[in-house]
Amino acid sequence: MFNLRWADEGGFPARDRGAAYGDGLFETIRMHGTRGVLLSRHLDRMVRDAGRLGIPVSLTELRKATTAAISHYSGRYASEQEDGAWVLKLTLTRGEGGRGYRPGPGVSPNLMVSAGPMPEAPTASGVAVDFSRVPLTVNSLLAGIKSLNRLEQVMAAREIEGDLFEVIMSDSAGNLVEGTRTNLLLKMSDGWVTPPVRSLAVAGVLRQWALERLRAKGELVLERDVSVEDALGAHCRGLFLLNSVIGVVPARSLAGQDLPVDDGLATIFNPLELLE
Structure with missing residues (x-):
């Protein structure tokens, strides 16, 4: 299990290993209303690559958190553009604890969810x-x-x-x-x-x-x-x-x-x- 945290409610704790050592990974997902572009591929990659880093997270757990994040942010950001486009970001870290680079025993992962508006689209002419x-x-x-x-x-x-x-x-x-x-x-x-x-x-x-x-x-x-x-x-x-x-x-x-x-x-x- 990971600890679900919200960027607009304080974010990560000060001793989180993601901030201290870059010990984690992230996904940035293009959303339209309550649906995401290539959403399953983003979540699959986060689970797969977290496994490569030795950070335990299940796809079921991540999907549940993502659904909560979409519900939390979509109403706020989807109304800003005609097509309801916005950006959801998931940041997963190994968690908090351990002196120096070596993680401490029983470290529990942190997942922070955040959101923002879509960036300006580049010109189609190149x-x-x-x-x-x-x-x-x-x-x-x-x-x-x-x-x-x-x-x-x-x-x-x-x-x-x-x-x-x-x-x-x-x-x-x-x-x-x-x-x-x-x-x-x-x-x-x-x-x-x-x-x-x-x-x-x-x-x-x-x-x-x-x-x-x-x-x-x-x-x-x-x-x-x-x-x-x-x-x-x-x-x-x-x-x-x-x-x-x-x-x-x-x-x-x-x-x-x-x-x-x-x-x-x-x-x-x-x-x-x-x-x-």
């Missing part, structure tokens, strides 16, 4: 993107987990200024990995390419859904290292940024170089068709 100067290092033990350890993304996000929408982070070998808050998917002359999960800090639920959808349509999708040449070379037919809250966003330029803008992927993502 956004400006640049390369980040902050390298991304992914520990294989934590690859893909949306953990609370996001300092590299915080530092990279400080580079986003003016009309820039996102910056793309690279690994130590110079391969393009992901944006500060988005996964990457490139349309190439012979199919689709995306970085493999082993290289990702966060393996997004929209990324996985898009790969499954493309493969179901008979498209060739490769998960492999992505180079700068892949994105800026002649074989690139489009660069897409994926985030389950903001959706599928085409990039119109990268580091000042114009990119082809293809709306083929954006048109298969309709959040209203993915509500649960």
Whole structure:
């Protein structure tokens, strides 16, 4: 069992391990009224990745808490936009206790629920993107987990200024990995390419859904290292940024170089068709 806490009623205790050590993980879910986009995938991922971290939580318990959170917040935020859109955030930590990094005996997990309005939608004609100067290092033990350890993304996000929408982070070998808050998917002359999960800090639920959808349509999708040449070379037919809250966003330029803008992927993502 976890302790259910509400952000608008005090949030986490001062000695929570999530605040002290980043010992936890989170999900950010796009809501429309009382239903969420890819809701089951978000909850399944939280349970699965909590298990990888050794934080005990059951799907039944998490679903019950999520239902309570939706009831608590939907009336407040759903009325702010015509389509009833808002954002629900679930933050799960190992709990409170233990001196230093080692958890104390009998630590009980904490789940904090919070909510907010939808961010402004990016332009459908494409956004400006640049390369980040902050390298991304992914520990294989934590690859893909949306953990609370996001300092590299915080530092990279400080580079986003003016009309820039996102910056793309690279690994130590110079391969393009992901944006500060988005996964990457490139349309190439012979199919689709995306970085493999082993290289990702966060393996997004929209990324996985898009790969499954493309493969179901008979498209060739490769998960492999992505180079700068892949994105800026002649074989690139489009660069897409994926985030389950903001959706599928085409990039119109990268580091000042114009990119082809293809709306083929954006048109298969309709959040209203993915509500649960």
